[in-house]
Amino acid sequence: DAGVTQSPTHLIKTRGQQVTLRCSPKSGHDTVSWYQQALGQGPQFIFQYYEEEERQRGNFPDRFSGHQFPNYSSELNVNALLLGDSALYLCASSPSGAPNTGELFFGEGSRLTVL
Amino acid sequence: QKEVEQNSGPLSVPEGAIASLNCTYSDRGSQSFFWYRQYSGKSPELIMSIYSNGDKEDGRFTAQLNKASQYVSLLIRDSQPSDSATYLCAVNGGTYKYIFGTGTRLKVLA
Numbered sequence: 209d210a211g212v213t214q215s216p217t218h219l220i221k222t223r224g225q226q227v228t229l230r231c232s233p234k235s236g237h238d239t240v241s242w243y244q245q246a247l248g249q250g251p252q253f254i255f256q257y258y259e260e261e262e263r264q265r266g267n268f269p270d271r272f273s274g275h276q277f278p279n280y281s282s283e284l285n286v287n288a289l290l291l292g293d294s295a296l297y298l299c300a301s302s303p304s305g306a307p308n309t310g311e312l313f314f315g316e317g318s319r320l321t322v323l
Numbered sequence: 324q325k326e327v328e329q330n331s332g333p334l335s336v337p338e339g340a341i342a343s344l345n346c347t348y349s350d351r352g353s354q355s356f357f358w359y360r361q362y363s364g365k366s367p368e369l370i371m372s373i374y375s376n377g378d379k380e381d382g383r384f385t386a387q388l389n390k391a392s393q394y395v396s397l398l399i400r401d402s403q404p405s406d407s408a409t410y411l412c413a414v415n416g417g418t419y420k421y422i423f424g425t426g427t428r429l430k431v432l433a
Binding site: 251 | 327331357365366367368369372413418419420421422423424425426
């Protein structure tokens with residue numbers, strides 16, 4: 209049973225560029241959440257996708273956008289990259305139903321470095 | 324005030340001892356509470372969830388929840404060097420967002 213898979217695992221970009229990160233949820237899960245984890249910090253909620261719609265968004269600017277596809281996979285796009293966007297980007301999947309009582313299954317993350 | 328607070332540590336305990344990790348939260352409406360373990364360079368892995376006041380035990384791990392005092396704790400008995408990691412407390416208040424603390428770094432000394 210494949211867990212949550214993310215790609216790429218590492219990438220380096222320069223300021224002002226754009227990046228797309230990809231995530232495939234765990235089998236049987238239809239809900240995908242994205243988190244940003246800066247060095248030495250806990251994960252910060254970016255947004256959650258369910259039924260191809262953004263269901264809730266955290267305190268992130270519009271430069272952060274996403275998409276969910278019919279097969280439940282998801283993309284995170286970040287435009288106009290800033291140095292402060294350097295972080296580990298975590299995708300987490302969960303089954304639908306009660307949204308707040310289940311565990312999150314995390315992928316291994318995409319480590320983004322902005323120079 | 325941060326929504327979920329943890330002591331960043333490091334918390335150092337000798338092998339075989341009990342490690343006690345604590346977390347406080349600010350939202351009284353929080354309903355679900357989780358402890359995640361994160362090894363350096365890896366993603367968080369759920370080790371315990373707790374939803375009602377009291378203790379919940381799973382092997383060497385015990386989670387404790389006190390909603391009146393707004394704190395959650397994690398006890399690790401018979402600590403092993405392999406338990407050395409950062410432990411993240413996460414709280415969910417009934418929305419789709421989980422709020423994480425900054426984590427406590429645990430070092431188990433052999």
